[in-house]
Amino acid sequence: MGSVFSNSCVFSEEILEELNKKMMSNGYKIYCTFFLIFYLLFSAVGFKAGQNVMGVICAVGFLFILVIFFTKSKLIAKRAYSKYIKLYGCEIETKTFFYDELIIGKNLQSNQAVQASYSDVTAIVESHNLYIIKLHKNIALTLSKNGFISDNASEFIEFIIGKCPNAKIKL
Incomplete structure (x- = not known):
């Protein structure tokens, strides 16, 4: 039958990126959100307490997690797409x-x-x-x-x- x-x-690379975004686990999203809040709060506390080095380190951590969170799907898609093109043409x-x-x-x-x-x-x-x-x-x-x-x-x-x-x- x-x-x-x-x-x-x-x-395509765009389809792979869309797939990766939808397949991203909730645990990963919660993990990133937790660390974004953590770094943001500790950055603010560091600057407020006059601990500028701690504030800067936490601000950099915040930006790092933010960039990773929003670019992970695209980077994985780009790597997978290149791998498929090399492997299968x-x-x-x-x-x-x-x-x-x-x-x-x-x-x-x-x-x-x-x-x-x-x-x-x-x-x-x-x-x-x-x-x-x-x-x-x-x-x-x-x-x-x-x-x-x-x-x-x-x-x-x-x-x-x-x-x-x-x-x-x-x-």
């Missing part, structure tokens, strides 16, 4: 097929495939250009919103939510 939905996604392309009882995702460059049941889906995440289907074992299937091969893309969200009642939905 044919697939109910099929999707093609080409991993082109951008990575994946095809994902949704059947009645099964999901199959395939990387066309490496010929590696992932097969999962809908009960393996832990989260469904939406970003500007992507749907991200998170599975167990830190695996995610990335779908381009514009990459649905048939004309039924508008029905996809309803379908996937219906098939994955235990998944966290972040649309």
Whole structure:
């Protein structure tokens, strides 16, 4: 039997950055927020108490964490994109097929495939250009919103939510 939905996604540098932003863990965000507040407070306390060296060190720490937080996704995407271009000579392309009882995702460059049941889906995440289907074992299937091969893309969200009642939905 044919697939109910099929999707093609080409991993440009922008798509990789968008994917990295959405896959960033809440723990990392909390960690960065904690240290931003810590460095900001101690910088202010240092300057107020006349401890200019401590104030400057904490201000530099604040700026360092801030820069890392906002550039991490872009840097990881840039490195991954360069690695893929060197390894395969082109951008990575994946095809994902949704059947009645099964999901199959395939990387066309490496010929590696992932097969999962809908009960393996832990989260469904939406970003500007992507749907991200998170599975167990830190695996995610990335779908381009514009990459649905048939004309039924508008029905996809309803379908996937219906098939994955235990998944966290972040649309």
